Amino acid sequence: MATIEVDGTSYEVDGDRNLLDACLGLGLDLPYFCWHPTLGSVGSCRQCAVRVYANAEDTRGRLVMSCMTPVTDGQRLSIRDPESQAFRDKSIEVTMANHPHDCPVCEEGGECHLQDMTIMSRHTERRYRGLKKTYTNQYLGPCISHEMNRCIACYRCVRFYNDYAGGKDLAVLASKENVYFGRHEDGCLESGFSGNLVEVCPTGVFTDKTLSRSYNRKWDLQSAPSICSSCSLGCNISPGERQGRIKRIVNRYHHDINGYFICDRGRFGYDYTNADQRIQHCSIRQSADVTEEAPDYRDAINAIAVELAGAATGGNLIAIGSDRLSVEANFALQTLVDEDNFYSGMDPVQHQLLQSVLGIYRRPGIHAPTLREIESADAVLILGEDLVNSAPRMALSVRQATRNLSFELARKSQIPLWQDTSVRNLAQDRRSPLMILSVAGTDLDAIASLRLSAAADDIARLGFAVARCLSDRAPAVPNLSPDLESTAAGIADCLLRAKNPVIISGTSCNTPSVVESAAQVAMALSLAKSNGQIRPSWLSYVLPAANSLGLAMLQEGNDDNHLERAMQRVLANPGQCTALILQNDLYARAEPSRVDAFFGNLKSCIVLDQQPNRTTDRANILVPTQTDFETEGTLVNNEGRAQRYFEVFATDNPSLRDNWKTIANMAKAWVNPGTGQGLPESLLALARCENFDDLIALLKNRGGLFGHWDRAAPNAAFRIAGLKIPRMPHRYSGRTSLRANIRVAEAKQPEDRDSPLGFTMEGAPINIPGALTPGFWSPGWNSGESLNKFQDEINGHLKGGDPGLRLLQSPAATDMSAATSSDWFSVPAATPTAANGRLLAVSLPRLFDGEVLSALSPALAQRAELPQLEIHPETAAAVGLVEGHIATIRLESCQLKLPLRFNPRVASGLVAVPADVKTAGILPPVLLPAAVTIE
Amino acid sequence: MTELIASTANLPAAGEIEPLTPEERAEIEHEISHYPNRQAATIEALKIVQKYQRWVSDGKVKAIAEVLDISPDAVDAVATFYNRIYRQPVGQKVLAICDSVSCWLLGCTELMDHASRSLDIEPGETSSDGRFTLLPTPCLGACDRAPVMKFEDKLITNLTAETLDWILKS
Ligand code: SF4
Ligand code: SF4
Ligand code: FES
């Protein structure tokens, strides 16, 4: 710590920071452009000048760039002295000489850091009357617009895109006053993190093209705290809505998870919620070809209740949940039909994988790290995940982790870590070790110290061998080649030498041994590193969906209630069962002909879903569901953190109710007509749930992992000084006239009985808990940079607390030496080399079109690569296939035709099948890995 | 049973790559061998291509990127940084008149105007007969003999309108 005096007031600040960072952290206003909390300082914009004094006697001082000046103890400085103010004013004036004067037509207007800083610098008058430079803009793809005239040459974009996110196709072109930030030619920005440019650029050069289609200012967008449901990481997001449509998504800072950045799937994948094809009404279908619209929601629910009651009496009621929907919706469904009749909707392998992950996370010696922790790791071992595609934001964290070596070198050379250019120059290409074992190579391979492609079981065997090297109490791996033996020893050595090693694996390979081998390494590492005191190893699993772990928790210890069991039950009782399916297209979950048989043998099928798909086609009664932007719920991310998301806006469609509420309404209708006798108490309790907190209370009653469920976020009764928290910005315009075309009188604002947020502009402006903060905005700070004002220090925790509740605390120090042989997993056999023209097909996750809902967004769909089968050239030669050939893969009743592409990173003997949603509809990834014929 | 055959994406077609000639490739590979990583040879590669082609086209930028194993954007960032790497075709001879401070004090503005008028082009353009390209350039390090012009690979010091006329007529 150091003491500094700013304009006569003394403050305690962190001595490792620069003056700008320290001042902003204190809540002081000081303008800047090129500095960024995580990108560090380069001193290029000259906007952050302050006066520092040499000592107590010095009255003249000198101007310095605060972002380039380290804090020193006893330092005296002034932000307010006239000369530094004048400097900042003139600096802006020069910057503005070439900047257009047309904020009203600029899409950054109203949330522009340049506007804010201009006003903060008190630059009010332009003297330059000459011509301004103009540039040609580029086409950068469907997500990002480009308006180079607005550039102030702060270099933030390239520093983020290339240096931080590893992008290759954005460059600083030309020099001096011609400098141009763009691509070598028009074309889509390739990086999966390109959307962050919208927030990183302090002006309107890079803006959100998806917002642009039907544009609104920040002040006209209604927002609520939300959680991305496009992968298992649970990045915090702030969606903006106007007139019933989600217009855009911006990052919502979470210290432990997404920090300042999210991926493009999370940012641009929201359009499914606006899709015309969405299911809007209930419908009841008596037979295959007669569709009867049931406009009244009540009628549909009553009809369902009759079905449910009938089926339940005969013991023929089953329900299938969804790993993408909230814990509460799944819990309500589970309660409705009773635990024994509730099935996860996952195939057996995935279901058991998740149970196994949950079990492993709860073992002693294991800690599920946050992304922030992963970022601090000084050695990373990845087993079987292609993070950029399966857990994008984690890939960004791993990329930063490889920079820890450069920070260590900088510390040794006494270079402050925020001196970005110096630190990068010092390290050059040197990085902390990143070891990647994958089936077909990954986007992070380029910065990996070790990369190896192998079939899943072989990856696992190598993992087990690493564990064995770490602890000879772990079982040995038979028949490992000397080469692999020494690779394993190298990995083990690297993990041992690291201070904070992290092991990353997941469910993408759909292979239990991979998940187990990662756990084995982590356990062996804990043993090897423990000297009396156990330090849990960091082990992170990437999971299939946003709430995979939450669903697994609802079924903890139940290895059986998966989709296959549900199917078996139906097939064993043909024509008897009624199934209630919660937003889960079963055709992507099992072999399609088996799904056909399942539906064919149902008595009645009730489906709740938001988008039409092959499962909704089979419904006798169909009820629309809300998207995550329209309802509230809790998702449990891959580290076991329960995070609440809130309704962004109230839909006015009477058939669209909260998903949990629709299920509770079914309970109500079932119980009401005097049929309550003899029904289980849990069902009666569900029927009594009037609002979200009632349901939370029921869930909390389950105890265990759910025992503190109410702590994930404040409940609906929470108030600040008696006030709710507004979803609308204080300057929201046109509220009184938005619906004047329908009715002149102002519509009453919808009430929200389920949360402490209001659909209004009025309410508590400050001291909002982190979990309830819809977005960031502060007086004088209209852009996202206002986040400064919400953090306890720059890059720190939200003053209102980090959102969410960690459910899995590693058990208190347990004696690891107590680990018995039964705690170790057993080693799988090596993958046999493919014979007689058969290859092992594996599934590859896909960033832009690999997740069911986000893939419906046109902006993402357009960015997706063409689906192709990938194969090693030698493997192809062995089975006589040539590149570009349209190959056919057969597996059970599935037949997939795709062009073949050579990729030398695919492990030999394998053919990699893209897991884009279209391909998945033909060959569900859960059927892989499997031996297939290919021709 | 549904089948899926990929359709083509509807993104704007990117420009074609313009392959390196065998000489260009050989010389670039030779340069690369002097450096610890291929990327370090970017400037040399650009100079080599320019030596043969007199300028560096978009297609050649891509070809250079390919042999250096970096993105075309990274190559273009270097190519456009240096104003003597030409990213547009130039005339048979390039006149580069220094416009930095010493030359400015000694009248380079008038000389530039003179050249401009004589050739009937603006600085940055090529004469209609394709013989000359006129460019401004930063300080050439010969301030003591200002005004200065680089004419192809020759340095012309104490430049005058007469010298210019003589060059343009020759
Ligand atoms: S485009 Fe934006 S981020 Fe990039 S240099 Fe210009 S102003 Fe800065
Ligand atoms: S898809 Fe995953 S990584 Fe991307 S924003 Fe959503 S949660 Fe974050
Ligand atoms: S913020 Fe300090 S120079 Fe740009």
Ligand code: FES
């Ligand atoms: S200013 Fe022209 S040569 Fe130096």
